[in-house]
Amino acid sequence: MKFPIEKLPNIEFKINEPMSKYTFTKTGGNADVLAFPKSRDELVSIINTARDYDIKITIVGNASNLIIKDGGIRGIVIILPNFKQISVDGNVVFAEAGATIIDTTIVAQQYGLTGLEFAAGIPGSVGGAVFMNAGAYGGELTDAFLSAEVLMPDGQILNFNHEDMKFAYRHSAIQENGGIVISAKFQLAKGDKEEIQKEMDHLNALRRSKQPLEYPSCGSVFKRPEGHFTGPLIIEAGLQGKIIGGAQVSMKHAGFIVNIDGATATDYMDLIHLIQREIKQKFDIELQTEVRIIGEDKK
Known part of the structure; x- marks a missing residue:
């Protein structure tokens, strides 16, 4: 229909x-x-x-x-690009689901609020970051999360507190209950604007030096397996630089797959499955995807 x-x-x-x-x-x-x-x-x-x-x-x-x-x-x-309002009340930053995490960290810095610096370069939206408990450089959304408005499948809008969200590594309750994050609040602390900016600049410089930001990509493809780092495993398996179609395991960071020449989603999927098979065969480690994969295969 x-x-x-x-x-x-x-x-x-x-x-x-x-x-x-x-x-x-x-x-x-x-x-x-x-x-x-x-x-x-x-x-x-x-x-x-x-x-x-x-x-x-x-x-x-x-x-x-x-x-x-x-x-x-x-x-x-x-898609929620129109939901992008960000405001501050005391030490609490409010952001609608379509606002970017990067813009949210910029507003926090402007108000001298610390606690979101780790997210200064994460390219996702606030809704997506809450959905997957996004993280980088030792920090996760759960560290700063206060509450979220969630539109449930039955049409109710509920307020979820930290406990309700059941955060874990790259996981939240939203992944199971079918809800839609409308907005979120983050509890931050007073800090020094210059120090906050310095930390954000430092982390963004690290990101630029280590991640293939010059190519289209979906960010980090795999969750970090316990006791290991994904990039070094992929390198040790001899897969860095591997190309299928227009998709390549990045030469800059093996945990990324980049679109170097008109890649299709099928190219991405084939490369992901190849990496998973090789890592399982060589190290008996099952890599799980961090990237969300949706939609239907082409008929």
Whole structure:
């Protein structure tokens, strides 16, 4: 069944839209319907209408740590770039789900608030970062998280506190309950603006020197296996620089797969599966993907 966009005439929709225009890998098939809600009322209207017509809903945040398969996504896809308000109240930073984590750290620094420096270069949205408990350089979202507004599948908007979120390594309760993060609050501490900026600059310089930011990629592909680091395992397996189609295991950081020449999502998937097989065979370690993989295979 097709989503009845005529019932919601004031909301921006795109039909049969290539998701490669939005993903950080520049790959992915078409979404049947892509929605750009501008307010929580519009978001709730989309969710309720989809539920009434039994149409599948997919949320993609800002599509950074994401692979969308070449067959695309059926039903309706919701993207939240219009949800980007950030504000500060005392030591608490409020950010809507579509705001970038980078912008959120910049606002925190401007108010002299410390606790989010580790996230200064993470390219995801606030919603996506909460969804996967994003982290870098020894910090994770759980360290600063205070609460989140979550739109549940039944249309209710609930407030989730830290305990409700059940954070673990690259995991939150949102991955299981089908909710959509609308906004989040972060509890920070007073700090020195210059020191905060210095730490952010330091971590961003590290990121530029060690990560292949010059190519499209989905960021870190695999979760870190206990007791090991993924990059060195891939190097030891002789897979750094390996190319399938237009996708390559990065020569700068073997934990990344980069799009060097018109890669498809299938190229990415084939390379991921090859790495997993080789690491299992050589080291008896099962690599799990950190990147979220959604959509259908191309028929």
